[in-house]
Amino acid sequence: MEIIRSAVDLLVVILALVIIPLWFSPSVRNPPCQCSQESSSKSGSISVSRVSDHITIKDSNESTLGSIFIKGSDFPGKYTFSTASNNCVNVVYKTDRSTIHHVSSGVWYGGPQYYTARWPLSREDVAYQHYVSDDLLLHPGRFGSILERYWLSSSGIAIYFPHDDVDLYYGVEHGDIKIGSMEGVMDYFICKSGSSLKETHEYMIKSFFRKPTKIPDVRMLQQPIWSTWVRYKTEINETIIISFAQEITDHGFKCSQLEIDDTYTTNYGDMQFDPSRFPNPKQMLQKLKQMDYRVTSWVHPFVNYDTAAFQEGVAKNYFVKNKVRNVTGLMKWWQGTGALIDFYNPEAEDWYSKKLAYFQHVGIDSFKFDGGEYIYMPSELGYNQNLLTQNYVRMASKFGSMVETRAAYRNQDSNIYLRMMDKHSYWGFNNGLKSMIPSALHLSIIGYHFILPDMIGGNAMVEDDEVMFKLSIKPEKELYIRWFQLVAFLPSMQISISPWQYDEETTSIALEATRLHEELVAPLILSLAEQTIVDGTPIIRPLWWNFPNDLNTLDIEDQFLIGNSLLVAPVVEPKVSYRKVYLPDGVWVDMNNQDVSYRGPMWIDYAVTIKTVPYFKIIA
Numbered sequence: 001m002e003i004i005r006s007a008v009d010l011l012v013v014i015l016a017l018v019i020i021p022l023w024f025s026p027s028v029r030n031p032p033c034q035c036s037q038e039s040s041s042k043s044g045s046i047s048v049s050r051v052s053d054h055i056t057i058k059d060s061n062e063s064t065l066g067s068i069f070i071k072g073s074d075f076p077g078k079y080t081f082s083t084a085s086n087n088c089v090n091v092v093y094k095t096d097r098s099t100i101h102h103v104s105s106g107v108w109y110g111g112p113q114y115y116t117a118r119w120p121l122s123r124e125d126v127a128y129q130h131y132v133s134d135d136l137l138l139h140p141g142r143f144g145s146i147l148e149r150y151w152l153s154s155s156g157i158a159i160y161f162p163h164d165d166v167d168l169y170y171g172v173e174h175g176d177i178k179i180g181s182m183e184g185v186m187d188y189f190i191c192k193s194g195s196s197l198k199e200t201h202e203y204m205i206k207s208f209f210r211k212p213t214k215i216p217d218v219r220m221l222q223q224p225i226w227s228t229w230v231r232y233k234t235e236i237n238e239t240i241i242i243s244f245a246q247e248i249t250d251h252g253f254k255c256s257q258l259e260i261d262d263t264y265t266t267n268y269g270d271m272q273f274d275p276s277r278f279p280n281p282k283q284m285l286q287k288l289k290q291m292d293y294r295v296t297s298w299v300h301p302f303v304n305y306d307t308a309a310f311q312e313g314v315a316k317n318y319f320v321k322n323k324v325r326n327v328t329g330l331m332k333w334w335q336g337t338g339a340l341i342d343f344y345n346p347e348a349e350d351w352y353s354k355k356l357a358y359f360q361h362v363g364i365d366s367f368k369f370d371g372g373e374y375i376y377m378p379s380e381l382g383y384n385q386n387l388l389t390q391n392y393v394r395m396a397s398k399f400g401s402m403v404e405t406r407a408a409y410r411n412q413d414s415n416i417y418l419r420m421m422d423k424h425s426y427w428g429f430n431n432g433l434k435s436m437i438p439s440a441l442h443l444s445i446i447g448y449h450f451i452l453p454d455m456i457g458g459n460a461m462v463e464d465d466e467v468m469f470k471l472s473i474k475p476e477k478e479l480y481i482r483w484f485q486l487v488a489f490l491p492s493m494q495i496s497i498s499p500w501q502y503d504e505e506t507t508s509i510a511l512e513a514t515r516l517h518e519e520l521v522a523p524l525i526l527s528l529a530e531q532t533i534v535d536g537t538p539i540i541r542p543l544w545w546n547f548p549n550d551l552n553t554l555d556i557e558d559q560f561l562i563g564n565s566l567l568v569a570p571v572v573e574p575k576v577s578y579r580k581v582y583l584p585d586g587v588w589v590d591m592n593n594q595d596v597s598y599r600g601p602m603w604i605d606y607a608v609t610i611k612t613v614p615y616f617k618i619i620a
Contacts, residue, residue: 043084046058047059048081048190055068057190071101077093093185098181098182099184108153108154109153110442111446112144113442115431116431118435122175126170136421149161155197156195159190161188164387191204196548197548211532212415220492225257225494226244227494228260231460238281242284245258267304281362295365296402297368298367303339310339314328331377369403371407389408393407412447437572440560444540451491452494453487453492480506485509489560527563543561543582559581567583569614577607581606587620588619590616
């Protein structure tokens, strides 16, 4: 017995000193990938090799461009590397567990919209989450209305996911991007072309992106859109619409179209003019056309449950269903509870299109299509959520070149305007004025070139749920003016809060901005758009587009280029008399004083007044 006791004691000692500490060792709890055999693939411009749970990316000179650390690799997984083209390697990884590919490679561009929009995107950490579109006004920590499965690195590599059938998850951590799948399947391209990120991006556009095939409505590029939304919110009627149009004319402004926003229908889903607000819509629209106003109206894909259209749609299976229970899925949106029209169903799309045709018959010229994000889709859909967004935008594009939408997924070929999500009437990156340029550059890089900024000055929301859709707060004067000046250099302008609601100085500055846009910016954008519809070249460009080897250009987020010739540096800080401007290599003429020029590369302190927008033209 004594011998047995001694043996047991010895075993306990061995467990305490050897086995238990070994178990708590990271190498035992998280063993390396069981497929540790090295594998690799090489194309003409890039090579990819793996040892254990690390992938190394190199260029043709064997210089390291980046690395991928595969988390979740403690479970057996199968790798396949294959040469997809002279510039791309196809990486396929399959396991029976979730997996995250943590990618380190310079700074990053592309991906989704963010509430706190920055340039490059890797400036800010983003929580790892489902890679689907959301409403940033409701959920600022999630992704915005527009996203693509494409990322571009300053090191000159691009990552592209060609397939829609795998649900992705995504986040940003300490400057690196994390892309993963709960299903354990990853299938993507790593690509590089030439010697710079510009050349890689041009290759990706040519090889993978859809492209516009024609320029959308030209008048929308030349003259501002005027909307009822921010100024009047839901408090609109025939008298207000006519009065608004008359004010615009009386103050000397032009108008590409007047947009009638929420609320002009009887109910949300019953697409008829509300007779209590609009007793004679046809007569109102005829009068507006006599004043040389084209008219659009706000529409959406939602049908509230308390409408006649809801009963009809349920009976005819026109709404998105909960596939598990096979019933119409209900969802909440910002104006109630209802169903979402199923744009996978051709009959449902035809039903919806006929309802919109009623408005066209009365005299509406086109539409502002709102919504369309994944967040407004019922759960347990049974098919890829992003594709429902894609179908919604494709349907919208059938209504002509004056259309605008705010959501998109692989819709670069729709030949319509894509609107930035509503901005707040703030100065900062938190969805305010400073987020405007990063947002525009992001849309441009992921292939959406006909950018429609939302209302000048932001949405002027009253932060009170009871009245937020009824009342507006007028943005501060300086913020409104700086917003106006910035938007004058983007493809399209949209106004709701009126300059004459401030004073004569504001009105004068706004008139000058619209004149500058129509006479200088719009012709330049139209000429650049001819190239865009051929090869997808961006119109609004980051500074690195022309100067990819200048490291200073990689993270400048308050300047941009229009084509190759015009550099714009709007004022986005309050109460300043100078702003710093970076001028890359070349001779730059100050367009506010053409007797002055600068030889870059150099930083300058540029003096500004409330009337000044620094912009420069390269001449050599």
